[in-house]
Amino acid sequence: MKECRIIIMGFGAVGQGIARAISLKKAMIKQDYGVELKVVAAADSSSSAICQEGLDEMMLVHIKNSEGRLSAYRDCGTNMSGLDVLDAVEYDLLMEATPTNIETAEPALSLTLKAFEQGKDVVTSNKGHLALKFSEVTQAAEDNGVEFKYEASVGGAMPIINFTRDTLSSCGIESIVGILNGTTNYILSRMTSEGSSYDITLKESQELGIAETNPTQDVEGIDAACKTVILANSLLGIDATYDDVEVEGISNITSQAIELAKKDGYLIKLIAEVSPKNLKVAPRLVKMGSSYDVSGTLNMATIKTDLAGEITVMGLGAGSLETASAMLTDVISILKTKY
Amino acid sequence: MKECRIIIMGFGAVGQGIARAISLKKAMIKQDYGVELKVVAAADSSSSAICQEGLDEMMLVHIKNSEGRLSAYRDCGTNMSGLDVLDAVEYDLLMEATPTNIETAEPALSLTLKAFEQGKDVVTSNKGHLALKFSEVTQAAEDNGVEFKYEASVGGAMPIINFTRDTLSSCGIESIVGILNGTTNYILSRMTSEGSSYDITLKESQELGIAETNPTQDVEGIDAACKTVILANSLLGIDATYDDVEVEGISNITSQAIELAKKDGYLIKLIAEVSPKNLKVAPRLVKMGSSYDVSGTLNMATIKTDLAGEITVMGLGAGSLETASAMLTDVISILKTKY
CATH class of the missing domain: 3.30.360.10 (Dihydrodipicolinate Reductase; domain 2)
Known part of the structure; x- marks a missing residue:
C-alpha cells in the first residue's frame, strides 16, 4: 500500500478541519485511490506533535481544544514549530493552513518555499503568498518539480480554481x-x-x-x-x-x-x-x-x-470542515497524478 | 506531435457545434496539451465525409448547411453512415452526437459498443443508452480498457458530472x-x-x-x-x-x-x-x-x-457550441490522461 505522509501546519479552524476531514475520509481514500494518508506532524504557532508512525487525527483536535497546545499530545508533543518541523520528520505533503498575512506573506511563504526545496508537494488555504508573490511561488513549485494546489484560498468550499x-x-x-x-x-x-x-x-x-x-x-x-x-x-x-x-x-x-x-x-x-x-x-x-x-x-x-x-x-465561502474539504480534494488530485 | 483522430457521428446542432469548437480550439489544444486533433470522418443520418488526412471542420459545417448532406464534401463524400463509418477509417476517438432515442437507445448504443470493441475512446452527448443501459455501457468501456465520457448528456454546458x-x-x-x-x-x-x-x-x-x-x-x-x-x-x-x-x-x-x-x-x-x-x-x-x-x-x-x-x-442547458464545449472538455481530459 502506497503511503502519503502529511504535515498539517497551522492548527486553527482550518487545520482542525483538515484533521477531521482526513479522519472521516482516509478509509474512502485508501479504498478508492489505493493510498494511505498518515498525519506525521501537526503544528500550531508555538508547538507541535510529531510521530513518524502517524498521529491520531481526532486526538490532535481533542488535545488542541482541551489543552490549547499540540505539545500536550502524549509522547509526541514538542516545542518545535514552523520551519523546524519540516526538518524533524519525513513527509511527502505539506498541508499549509497558517493565518494569511498580507504584509509579509509569512509564515506561509517560507514554509512553502522550504517544502518545495525539499521536493515536497504543498496544498494551501493561505492567500498571503499567492496575493503578493504568485508567480515567484508557482515558479518555485515548477522548478522543483512538485505539485502546488490552492483551491481553498478562494471561496472556501466553493470550487472555483479546479472547477x-x-x-x-x-x-x-x-x-x-x-x-x-x-x-x-x-x-x-x-x-x-x-x-x-x-x-x-x-x-x-x-x-x-x-x-x-x-x-x-x-x-x-x-x-x-x-x-x-x-x-x-x-x-x-x-x-x-x-x-x-x-x-x-x-x-x-x-x-x-x-x-x-x-x-x-x-x-x-x-x-x-x-x-x-x-x-x-x-x-x-x-x-x-x-x-x-x-x-x-x-x-x-x-x-x-x-x-x-x-x-x-x-x-x-468559509467553515472549518468545508474549507478543509477543498484542500482534501486538492490532495486527492495529487494522489491521482503522482501516486 | 501526437495525433488524436476523431469521428463526429451525428451532424445536427451538436455535431456542427463540435466541428466549430474543434476548429476554434485545435491550436490551443496543440499548444497546451501537445496533441493535434484531426477530424477524419463526420457522418449525418444518411451520408458522410471521410478523409484519413483530415477534413476541414468549418467546411463540414458549410457543406451541411448549404447542401443538406455531408456527402457533398468534395472528394471525401460517401453514402456510408452509422456503423460502416467506424470500419472505413482509422480513428482514435468517437464523438457521438446522434439524437437521443429513449425507446431503443439506437443508434448510440450500437455505435458506442462497436467503438469500445475496436478499442476506441468515446465522448457522447446522448442520453438514450445511458438512461436505459448505464451499467452495461460503462462496464463495456471498462472491459475494453477505453475511456467513456458523457458530461454533455446532462445540463449541456453546465458542468455537473466532471464537476x-x-x-x-x-x-x-x-x-x-x-x-x-x-x-x-x-x-x-x-x-x-x-x-x-x-x-x-x-x-x-x-x-x-x-x-x-x-x-x-x-x-x-x-x-x-x-x-x-x-x-x-x-x-x-x-x-x-x-x-x-x-x-x-x-x-x-x-x-x-x-x-x-x-x-x-x-x-x-x-x-x-x-x-x-x-x-x-x-x-x-x-x-x-x-x-x-x-x-x-x-x-x-x-x-x-x-x-x-x-x-x-x-x-x-443547451446550445450547439455550448454543448460541444462540454464534449471538448471531455476530450481534453482524455488527452491529459492517455496521450
Whole structure:
C-alpha cells in the first residue's frame, strides 16, 4: 500500500478541519485511490506533535481544544514549530493552513518555499503568498518539480480554481465576477433585511463570530482583493499582485443607500471583478433575483467563457470542515497524478 | 506531435457545434496539451465525409448547411453512415452526437459498443443508452480498457458530472436537486411573467425554436428523467434505469396555479431529485429568490455533500457550441490522461 505522509501546519479552524476531514475520509481514500494518508506532524504557532508512525487525527483536535497546545499530545508533543518541523520528520505533503498575512506573506511563504526545496508537494488555504508573490511561488513549485494546489484560498468550499481549470478546460475565460467574501455579504444582507446601520450590524456580526474582532481585512475588501489577484493569476494568466487591485470596502455603506437601492429593485453587494481590463473590488448595485442575489455568508462567482456562455457557481465561502474539504480534494488530485 | 483522430457521428446542432469548437480550439489544444486533433470522418443520418488526412471542420459545417448532406464534401463524400463509418477509417476517438432515442437507445448504443470493441475512446452527448443501459455501457468501456465520457448528456454546458467527480472528490454526495430541462423552465418562466396559459406559451416557445414540434420529451419530463438516471448512476452509484424514475411533466400546470403560488412568494418549477430515496421529476413549489429561481432556458443543480455543504452550479442547458464545449472538455481530459 502506497503511503502519503502529511504535515498539517497551522492548527486553527482550518487545520482542525483538515484533521477531521482526513479522519472521516482516509478509509474512502485508501479504498478508492489505493493510498494511505498518515498525519506525521501537526503544528500550531508555538508547538507541535510529531510521530513518524502517524498521529491520531481526532486526538490532535481533542488535545488542541482541551489543552490549547499540540505539545500536550502524549509522547509526541514538542516545542518545535514552523520551519523546524519540516526538518524533524519525513513527509511527502505539506498541508499549509497558517493565518494569511498580507504584509509579509509569512509564515506561509517560507514554509512553502522550504517544502518545495525539499521536493515536497504543498496544498494551501493561505492567500498571503499567492496575493503578493504568485508567480515567484508557482515558479518555485515548477522548478522543483512538485505539485502546488490552492483551491481553498478562494471561496472556501466553493470550487472555483479546479472547477474552471478542469471542467471548463475547453473554454477561454473572459472574466470572473462574484462575491468572494462571506463576512461582508452577511453584513450587507443583514443591513438589507433589517434596515440596520453598518456599525450596529458589524457589532452583531462580531458577536455571532461571523466578523472578526479586527474586521479590517474583510470589511475593507482586502480579503476579496487577495482572492481577486489569485483568480487573475491562476485562471486568466494576468501577472498581477495585490497592489494592482482597485479596492473599496463596505464601511461607508449607509442603511439609507441600501434602502434607496431596494426601492428600485436593487441590492448593494461587495463585488469582485477579474478581467484583463479590471481588477477591482467595490460595492455595486445588483438586481434583486439575479445570480448575485445570494444572502448570508455564501460566496458565488460567474465565469464568463467564450464557448460555454456564463457558468455560475455558489457555495459556502468559509467553515472549518468545508474549507478543509477543498484542500482534501486538492490532495486527492495529487494522489491521482503522482501516486 | 501526437495525433488524436476523431469521428463526429451525428451532424445536427451538436455535431456542427463540435466541428466549430474543434476548429476554434485545435491550436490551443496543440499548444497546451501537445496533441493535434484531426477530424477524419463526420457522418449525418444518411451520408458522410471521410478523409484519413483530415477534413476541414468549418467546411463540414458549410457543406451541411448549404447542401443538406455531408456527402457533398468534395472528394471525401460517401453514402456510408452509422456503423460502416467506424470500419472505413482509422480513428482514435468517437464523438457521438446522434439524437437521443429513449425507446431503443439506437443508434448510440450500437455505435458506442462497436467503438469500445475496436478499442476506441468515446465522448457522447446522448442520453438514450445511458438512461436505459448505464451499467452495461460503462462496464463495456471498462472491459475494453477505453475511456467513456458523457458530461454533455446532462445540463449541456453546465458542468455537473466532471464537476462533482473532480472538484468535489473529497465529499460524499447525498443528493442532487435541480432544474435539468431548459425548455420546460422557459415555458414555466414565461407563464409566470406573462400570466399566459400553458397551451399558448408552448405554441410561442415552438415558434421561437425553444420547444420542438413534438414537445413530448421535454414537457412530459422524459428528458429530465433521463438526466436524473444518469446522475443517479454516475454520481450516487445508484444502479437505476429510466423506469425507476417517477415522472410528472408540466402539461397540466395552469396559469391559475402559477398565480396562486406567486401570491405566496413561490414559483412552480420542474424539479429533478436524485437521492438514494427518491428518483423523481415533478413540478414543485420553490421560493422566489432561492437558488431554484432561475429563468429562461438555464439549468441549475444543487449538490448536497457531507463535507462541503451545498454547492450550486448554473449554466446554459443547451446550445450547439455550448454543448460541444462540454464534449471538448471531455476530450481534453482524455488527452491529459492517455496521450
